[in-house]
Amino acid sequence: MDVQSVLLGFLMKKSMTGYDLKKAFSISFLFFSGLSYGSIYPALRKMENQGMISKRLEIQDGAPNRKVYTITEAGKRAFLDSLRSPFAFELPKSTFLMRLFFFAHLPPEERRAFARQHLDSIEQLRAQLESARPEVEAHADRFQYLCFQFGLRFYRDMSGYVSELIDTLGVEEIENGE
Amino acid sequence: MDVQSVLLGFLMKKSMTGYDLKKAFSISFLFFSGLSYGSIYPALRKMENQGMISKRLEIQDGAPNRKVYTITEAGKRAFLDSLRSPFAFELPKSTFLMRLFFFAHLPPEERRAFARQHLDSIEQLRAQLESARPEVEAHADRFQYLCFQFGLRFYRDMSGYVSELIDTLGVEEIENGE
DNA sequence: TCGATCATGTAATTGGTTACATGATTGC
């Protein structure tokens, strides 16, 4: 699923501006990377040219004017097509695992410090996700709530892996008489 | 960690060609995306120009000539610096979760089919990883083996999530009297 | 004879991010 399809997906529910779309995305997908305006606005322009969405200008005073986009019938078809398009499992990337792979080149204290720091980051994100729960519960349908739970579990499991890693690093130092 | 640092990491162990490096990477990081020649060869050229690696041409007959790269002292320093450089947790991306997010727009049978297909992909990768175990055990140091185990666990957990999802999808259909 | 393995490389394209540019209003 590319940026276009995701934006269309949000527009299936209601008409929105580029600014609104960015917010909707970042609330819905807190547990993974966001979308920048540098990809949203060009995508909206392109889809308007292709007749997938239509634009309505809302003049506001006391605030900047808004360009509200509404999905068209062609846009709905395009969205459903992309939702059904063949799907290939994508392999994840993990900078953390890349570093772990080369851990032998670091002294033990640095290994421990690095792992602890990583655990902190994970816990922080987990807390952030947890605190967004009310917001999510207010707007999500059951599948969207499942997504949110996937996110929480993912961080819970990651936290588990890294905690164990820290234990392992501790044990090996005791074995080495540190 | 960028491409350069990873290549340097492998060269810390022994001198290799671009071709060898691609293989080493894909065996070591089976559980996540590979490196293409389109990024390896330019990176090697760049690092040679920067004096991080040196090249030796090996003339072979009956096979193409090889350019064997060896890490220099400057390269070793650069590698260690990058291993210690500040690390930011990177948020994952998941096309699967993006689709799940919009599942309400698909009829129940398609939801189930899609989830089952996803589970199959995961199980396939898991089997592939498992079958690579001997190869990994033969060459990996203890941190590299931990990486491998992280990969296995990751796929095991993913498999668990998606299996549960499939159950959930089944139950809701029974509730709806399907 | 056909596909795999060995081996190197470039050019075009993709799919983004980051930084820049602008500017009013509201709440602390």
Added chain:
DNA sequence: GCAATCATGTAACCAATTACATGATCGA
């Protein structure tokens, strides 16, 4: 007075993939 929120956009840049180009040898 300062930061945050609302709101839109462009240009430069980056890191990578894919497709293309070449060509020998070996095993089934």
